[in-house]
Amino acid sequence: MSQGIKVNSRVLDMEYAVRGPIPQRAAEMAAEGRRIIPCNIGNPQALGQQPIRFYRQVLGLLEDSAAITRERNLRAAGFKEALGNDVIDMAAAMLDGSRTGTGAYTESAGFRFIREAVARFIDSRDSVVSGSTNGSDPDSILLTDGASGGAVYVLEALISDPQDGILVPIPQYPLYSATITRCGGVLVGYHPDEEAGWALGRDNLERPLKAATEDGVKVKAIVVINPGNPTGALLDRQSMREVVDVAREWGLAIIADEVYQENTYGQEWSSFASIIGDEPIPLFSLHSVSKGFYGECGHRGGYLEVRHAPPVVGTNLDMRDILVKQASVNLCPNTMGQFLVHLMVTGPAEGSETHRIFLEEKVRVLDDLQAKASMIRGYFEQMTGVECFGRTGAMYLFPRLGPLPEGQTDFDYCMALLEKTGLVTVNGAGFGQAPGTHHLRMAFLPPFELIEEVMPEWVAFHNGWV
Ligand SMILES: Cc1ncc(COP(=O)(O)O)c(C=O)c1O
CATH class of the missing domain: 3.90.1150.10 (Aspartate Aminotransferase, domain 1)
Structure with a gap:
């Protein structure tokens, strides 16, 4: 036995x-x-839910690159069933940008041309001039196997001691509680005000922080999920400002889980990057191809953007270097997930039939x-x-x-x-x-x-x- x-x-x-x-x-x-x-x-x-056709058509060509020439020829010969030029051009450009296609390991942080596209997407989303001090930096972006991969990297790196705490909303998405348990840290719960639409006031955040500190817990970061899971609720700007104020005063990093940023149903939504601006508050923000209108959960694509990466005590490295080091142990995120992130942050060229569909x-x-x-x-x-x-x-x-x-x-x-x-x-x-x-x-x-x-x-x- x-x-x-x-x-x-x-x-x-x-x-x-x-x-x-x-x-x-x-x-x-x-x-x-x-x-x-x-x-x-x-x-x-x-x-x-049906997949977005443009995404799947491009992915199909990426895996079967010989089909790019075939589809071009079919189009030139006037076949109505041939794929649209947008699809063919996008697939060709992505293969070109990748240099190594779908079957080779990539850089540990993911294809550079995709990280550049993600940075442009973030700047355009937040109405920031690319390359300005508030602009997104492709070197501070890691492509990940879903947003989960990015969240795990951050928590693994931050929890260095059994008394290290992470402030997490209650209720919360259990990726956070499970990962904190696995890393041996302390989950410090904060309770948004349910009857006020899950809004946050100073007290909701500071009460648990004070109690944890009295118990000898060193809280290092606050997780905010916006829009929320499981609550579904959208945070108002005032609540977001409270989070930023508390993070500044208590020396916390912010982990902004923004995977539902497209699921706002016509309501106003702001990223934490745009609320923080150039204040030197460390920010880790997450996005994913699993949610929004894409719903490509099985393809495991996501990104993690780091801002104001703090230096790492006792080294000449910063948090960004540590995250890339963690990613390098996994070799690289899966390539189809990376390509989907590219499609999520770009899309078909405006004005075309493909774009209309x-x-x-x-x-x-x-x-x-x-x-x-x-x-x-x-x-x-x-x-x-x-x-x-x-x-x-x-x-x-x-x-x-x-x-x-x-x-x-x-x-x-x-x-x-x-x-x-x-x-x-x-x-x-x-x-x-x-x-x-x-x-x-x-x-x-x-x-x-x-x-x-x-x-x-x-x-x-x-x-x-x-
Ligand atoms: C709030 C939140 N964050 C992260 C994830 C994980 O997403 P992914 O599929 O990108 O790993 C989910 C999945 O449901 C989620 O709800």
């Missing part, structure tokens, strides 16, 4: 509710042939998401005691369930909801929540017909259960 093996207790202790017992039970039900609606994770294409697809995806969110919110109003705070952003709704029957938890609620309706959600405790409250998170991604089918069942279940 095997003697068993001892594993790293920090790995054992990591928790990731998004893929925890509720989805595991859902997998069993699916195997029994029962209807399952997986709203536990922001994975749009798993729920039928691209815009149509983009608007359809975002409009549909917004309409689905407001439809689901409408059903919440029919549920006794349920309230959903904050403006709609990201891909999630995080309703507060109100009082549950004696002895029941939001985990019990989500399990019962799953058994009754096939709806897979994540209970609030999986993200952390204010004591005494109960929530669940639902990704508003299923097709309309499925929402229309399942929501009345949920309303009936809820009103019966509570």
